[in-house]
Amino acid sequence: xxxxxxxxxxxxxxxxxxxxxxxxxxxxxxxxxxxxxxxxxxxxxxxxxxxxxxxxxxxxxxxxxxxxxxxxxxxxxxxxxxxxxxxxxxxxxxxxxxxxxxxxxxxxxxxxxxxxxxxxxxxxxxxxxxxxxxxxxxxxxxxxxxxxxxxxxxxxxxxxxxxxxxxxxxxxxxxxxxxxxxxxxxxxxxxxxxxxxxxxxxxxxxxxxxxxxxxxxxxxxxxxxxxxxxxxxxxxxxxxxxxxxxxxxxxxxxxxxxxxxxxxxxxxxxxxx
Numbered sequence: 001x002x003x004x005x006x007x008x009x010x011x012x013x014x015x016x017x018x019x020x021x022x023x024x025x026x027x028x029x030x031x032x033x034x035x036x037x038x039x040x041x042x043x044x045x046x047x048x049x050x051x052x053x054x055x056x057x058x059x060x061x062x063x064x065x066x067x068x069x070x071x072x073x074x075x076x077x078x079x080x081x082x083x084x085x086x087x088x089x090x091x092x093x094x095x096x097x098x099x100x101x102x103x104x105x106x107x108x109x110x111x112x113x114x115x116x117x118x119x120x121x122x123x124x125x126x127x128x129x130x131x132x133x134x135x136x137x138x139x140x141x142x143x144x145x146x147x148x149x150x151x152x153x154x155x156x157x158x159x160x161x162x163x164x165x166x167x168x169x170x171x172x173x174x175x176x177x178x179x180x181x182x183x184x185x186x187x188x189x190x191x192x193x194x195x196x197x198x199x200x201x202x203x204x205x206x207x208x209x210x211x212x213x214x215x216x217x218x219x220x221x222x223x224x225x226x227x228x229x230x231x232x233x234x235x236x237x238x239x240x241x242x243x244x245x246x247x248x249x250x251x252x253x254x255x256x257x258x259x260x261x262x263x264x265x266x267x268x269x270x271x272x273x
Contacts, residue, residue, distance in 0.1 A: 024213070024229045026264040028236055032257045033132050033141070035068040037185065039206045039235050043177075043213035043266060045227045046080075054084040055222050059153075059213045061177040065206045067185040068130065068143045073099055075120060077151045077177040085166070085219060089159040089173055095151050098125075104151070112160030118151040120181070132189075135244040135252045137198040141189040145206070149181035168219050176214035178231075183207050187240055195246050202240035204257065209233030211266055229267030237261025 023045075029038035042062045058080035064073050073096070081091035095102050095118045104116040124146040132141050157173045158164045183206045190199040211231040237260055244252040263271035 024266055026233065026235070026266075028262055029066075030236060030257065032240060033068070033130075033187075035130070036066060037068065037204065037206075037236070038066045039183070040064045041179075041207060041211050041233050041264075043211055043229050045213055045215050047215070047225055047227070054082060054087070055172065055217045055225065056080075056082045057175075057215055057217070057225065059175055059177040059215050061151075061179045061211060061213060063179055063181050063183070063207060065145060065183055065185070067145055067206070068187075070143070070145075072125075072145070074145075074147050074183055075149065075151055075179055075181055077118075077153055077179055079153045079155060079175045079177050081155070081173055081175055083157065083159070083173045083217060085172070089157045091155050091173070091175065093153050093155075095153075097151075098123075104153075109154070109156070112158075112162065113154065113156035114160070116153045116155075120147065120149045120151065122146065122148040132200070134198050134200065134242050134254075137191055137193065137196065137244055139189045139191050139198060139200060139242075141187050141200055143185065143187050145183060145185050147181065147183035149179065152178040152180075154178075170218055172217045172219060174214060174216040176212060178210065178212040180210040181207060184238075196244065197246065198242070198244040198252075200240070200242040200256075202238065202257075204236060204238030204240065205234065205261065207233050207235055208237075213266075230269045231267075232263060232265040232269050232271050234271075235262045235264065 025042035027040040046058045060078045062076045076096040078094040083089045093116045104118045107115045126144045154176045158170045186203040216226040239258045240256040243250045
């Protein structure tokens, strides 16, 4: 038997091959102040459809938000692998935060399985500044997004053990991509003309929760690997408001958005009350 990599030093170059993508995702979009606010969490698995004894597949998790016209990919976690009984296992982990690739910390879970983690520190970026007419006033409104979380992937395989046990039900590879993320959007703006003043404010929890995708392969399931999804996310929970008044009096008060949000569960997971 020939091994393509040493434990902990696996590098994968993927060639062209046909595969089927299995996806489970949630996408929610609303309109506030005439502009789109949306969030999506996508879990995908590439299932090898080539008629051979090698499995070339992967898993991926992507979190995206759009706040008043500003669209951004917050985080992405991705694992790709090649495995066969004759050639062993090779794999590659990739993590992205706001479109830029970042390095992960690796941990040996025991007896040849590995975890890779990236802490996403609390960060913030500004969105578009736009104007909005609130009654008799026109306000310049600033929007932004703050986020933090953790990315994680795991790879386990009999080939990563010091003494592999080769049999028909062996774990050729199990790979997973996991994201735990919280992202909030906010608006703020104030104006004062003589004794009249107005303002807008508030925040929305765009996404808060955890989502995970995994794929497992043994010698008898090269063409039909086991795919699983899990986790739950809460979306678009929050309150945005505006007002016009004088002193402590508010002549006009309006809720642009107020919601307890939506919950979506992946796979066999469930939303908690």
